[in-house]
Amino acid sequence: MPKQTYTISELAHEFGITTRTIRFYEEKGLVHPLREGQKRLYTPADRVRIKLILRGKRIGMTLQDSVELIDMYEPQRNNTRQLHSLISSVKERRTTLLQQRKDIDDMLAGLDEVQELCEQALGKRRNKVAGTKRK
Amino acid sequence: MPKQTYTISELAHEFGITTRTIRFYEEKGLVHPLREGQKRLYTPADRVRIKLILRGKRIGMTLQDSVELIDMYEPQRNNTRQLHSLISSVKERRTTLLQQRKDIDDMLAGLDEVQELCEQALGKRRNKVAGTKRK
DNA sequence: CTTTACGTTTACGTTAACGTAAATTTTGGC
């Protein structure tokens, strides 16, 4: 069984962020910890939300973007209208994600080239030395 | 032959950014336009740099990050020390890019699920209606 | 020659996402 609750510093340590950041996320309505007296107690759901927010941040999404994405997973939507709206949100988000993946692949290809050139240059240098030695 | 120079508003229009943004990039040393009197004239190289900066922005890189990445393509480095240093920079960058691609793939998988659920819900609804009709 | 459109410099303003610090509880351990 997963632990039922977490303290703020537990989560801060696990994710490598500060408690300030977690409280800031609460201010923005991204998490809703319970209270035990004064102390905040985070549920596994809160923990997951923080994880998803940090994932979003890694690819340059704003907190608001992440919230919208997370909300897609929690379908409070029942009627046809809202379902269609949700589907089109999904499609939009997918489009930008695909663009981002293309950007990343392009950069990776560029890095491969750079490394190739570096290693060639280093290789030639070693060969030169080896050549002079042999002579 | 590609055009030899561009005005600031040509580039701004092409990339969907403002002239202010382009001048800001110059302040930060990201581009180095020529001058014809007072007016800035951008070379194809400047144009490419802006393109790469915008690509970086799309995946959440800072301008400084983009500059460092772009500099990898312009190898002023001759000695072995610098070549090794460049290679390790390349490796670091590749690591974060791979993490980002994984994040994106995870999100895309999540979106697929959401859409699946939506379409199932809509499908059932249509069947319901069709069912009542048939009766 | 005077609009009209584009370009320039200078400078203050704005927003997101926290950092940092101070003052004040709260609490688990001895």
Added chain:
DNA sequence: GCCAAAATTTACGTTAACGTAAACGTAAAG
């Protein structure tokens, strides 16, 4: 029952990446 560690609230500060506005130059068109 006390103390140090951890938590809380409040509030001002910071950085990146531009936005916005004012005040001015210039050049081609009518």
